[in-house]
Amino acid sequence: MIVTTEKLTKRYGDRAVVDEVSLSVRRGEVYGFLGPNGAGKTTTIRMLLGLVKPTSGTASVLGEAPGAPKALLRVGSLIEGPGFYPYLSGRDNLRVHAHRRGVGRTQVEAALEQVDLVAAAGEKFRRYSLGMKQRLGVAAALLGRPELLVLDEPTNGLDPAGMADMRDLVRALAAQGQTVLLSSHLLGEVEEICDRVGVIAQGRLVAESTVEQLRGDSVLLIRADPIEKAQVLIEGSTVHGDVLHVRETDAGALVRVLVAADVDVREVRPLRRTLEEVFFEMTGAA
Amino acid sequence: MGSVKAELLRLWKWPATWVLIGVWLVMTLTFGYVFNHLALNGGTNRADLSQQQLISSMQPENVGAAVVRGLPMFGGAIVLVLAALAVGSGYGWGTWKTTLTAGPRRVSAMAGTLGALGIIVLVLVGLTFVVDLGAAITVASLEGWDWSLPGLGVFKALGAAVLIAAMWTGFGVFLGVVTRGPALAVGLGLMWAIVTENLLRGVGSLLGPVESLTKVLPGGSAGNLAGAVGGAGAPGVLTDLSGTTAALFLVGYAVVFVGAATLLKVRRDLV
Numbered sequence: 018m019i020v021t022t023e024k025l026t027k028r029y030g031d032r033a034v035v036d037e038v039s040l041s042v043r044r045g046e047v048y049g050f051l052g053p054n055g056a057g058k059t060t061t062i063r064m065l066l067g068l069v070k071p072t073s074g075t076a077s078v079l080g081e082a083p084g085a086p087k088a089l090l091r092v093g094s095l096i097e098g099p100g101f102y103p104y105l106s107g108r109d110n111l112r113v114h115a116h117r118r119g120v121g122r123t124q125v126e127a128a129l130e131q132v133d134l135v136a137a138a139g140e141k142f143r144r145y146s147l148g149m150k151q152r153l154g155v156a157a158a159l160l161g162r163p164e165l166l167v168l169d170e171p172t173n174g175l176d177p178a179g180m181a182d183m184r185d186l187v188r189a190l191a192a193q194g195q196t197v198l199l200s201s202h203l204l205g206e207v208e209e210i211c212d213r214v215g216v217i218a219q220g221r222l223v224a225e226s227t228v229e230q231l232r233g234d235s236v237l238l239i240r241a242d243p244i245e246k247a248q249v250l251i252e253g254s255t256v257h258g259d260v261l262h263v264r265e266t267d268a269g270a271l272v273r274v275l276v277a278a279d280v281d282v283r284e285v286r287p288l289r290r291t292l293e294e295v296f297f298e299m300t301g302a303a
Numbered sequence: 304m305g306s307v308k309a310e311l312l313r314l315w316k317w318p319a320t321w322v323l324i325g326v327w328l329v330m331t332l333t334f335g336y337v338f339n340h341l342a343l344n345g346g347t348n349r350a351d352l353s354q355q356q357l358i359s360s361m362q363p364e365n366v367g368a369a370v371v372r373g374l375p376m377f378g379g380a381i382v383l384v385l386a387a388l389a390v391g392s393g394y395g396w397g398t399w400k401t402t403l404t405a406g407p408r409r410v411s412a413m414a415g416t417l418g419a420l421g422i423i424v425l426v427l428v429g430l431t432f433v434v435d436l437g438a439a440i441t442v443a444s445l446e447g448w449d450w451s452l453p454g455l456g457v458f459k460a461l462g463a464a465v466l467i468a469a470m471w472t473g474f475g476v477f478l479g480v481v482t483r484g485p486a487l488a489v490g491l492g493l494m495w496a497i498v499t500e501n502l503l504r505g506v507g508s509l510l511g512p513v514e515s516l517t518k519v520l521p522g523g524s525a526g527n528l529a530g531a532v533g534g535a536g537a538p539g540v541l542t543d544l545s546g547t548t549a550a551l552f553l554v555g556y557a558v559v560f561v562g563a564a565t566l567l568k569v570r571r572d573l574v
Binding site: 063066067068069070084086089090092094096097098099100101102103104105109112113114116117118119157161 | 309312313317398399403408412415573574
């Protein structure tokens, strides 16, 4: 495990912003930290990076306590938007960051190249578009070739093209074996690029598993006439209005059975819950 | 060392650094030489400064006093603004968050900021010395005075100038960390440096204990140190304490401000 937390809690007064969260991120995976705005994602991440001290519970990042310099030097992060000096160019901002991380100039250029910002590297940060600012934030996170990349809402405020670029970038990093902890409230984003997901709502981790597991077993929807006869023929099926639901199996065999028994088959298709449906179920119940 | 390099790079390229240093240099030139030179050549209101005093204040050999003279109040206020902006702005820009997740310990990150600000203070005092010396030599040459370069005693005045500026820098850093923003830090700092201590001095003329207190407040201590190294004749310069006592108070203030700011930085959540 590259990140683990055990009953990690942060309280402000009586209010628990993060409430006994226990999660784990494995080496080499893209872990999606999913939750609505205000669910406690950023506070959890801030605790993992040592910016906020937990009220109780423990956490370990790369085997070290959160915020330990040894761990931070192996972690690249972008939290709630990039924080850079507006009067410096993108390149100078990275040079400042490189000094702090103890890395050389060559890595600055490599990082700029990786996020496709070389052409605009000489422009002042304040003149950057939101997408360029986010990309510079990712470039800063990549300095020092970190083992773990923590990206908190990296597509926030981006237009669709910018969001797609950012997803491509994360996908490319993941393909190189980079471990990524990606926090987001965008379900499609998480569904598309994450291996495993932790769902947080009102400060509590309500689920942690692969996207597939979260969505549960797939079901076949069958529209047939007469439906009563079809239900008798297909063992384990249930009637939902004018259709049958049956755990996904060999659809061809089912159709052959129904046709042979003189049942009209009008529609057969897999019925899968989307992550969105699962998410609303979970966060609504939290 | 990486933290100092990083902070120095960003402060060096920050226009605000050079605007504030430039404002200070213009002020020291204007009030230290331009107005005095005009007063010497036909000015009608010389206040209580005799002609000999005016000439003496502009002599190249007295340039050390000219450097330190303006720092207890106006120069100090400018240095305080620079430090408060340098530290306080990082909260709004989100750069503290970037800094503290980059790897260095919080103490090292603060040491980097303080080290870089220290270097900027040395540059400011050094530039003030060079500009004032240039102005003094120009005036002396224009007036046809016999003049000589300052002796080794100038280092005492420059040391005092550095100590005064360092104390105001510490105050600015402290305010920047406490208020977590530039605006309130600058406002409170200017209020203290220019208004509050002067008001207390006014009250001090009525109440003895307050008068004693004002001598050892940050601005009072700075004024007394400036006065002890010959920087008389400017607002805020006092001669109530010995140079050593005033210097000790300044060192104490600098340590308390920097220590408190670092402690807060280390212990407080960055939300």
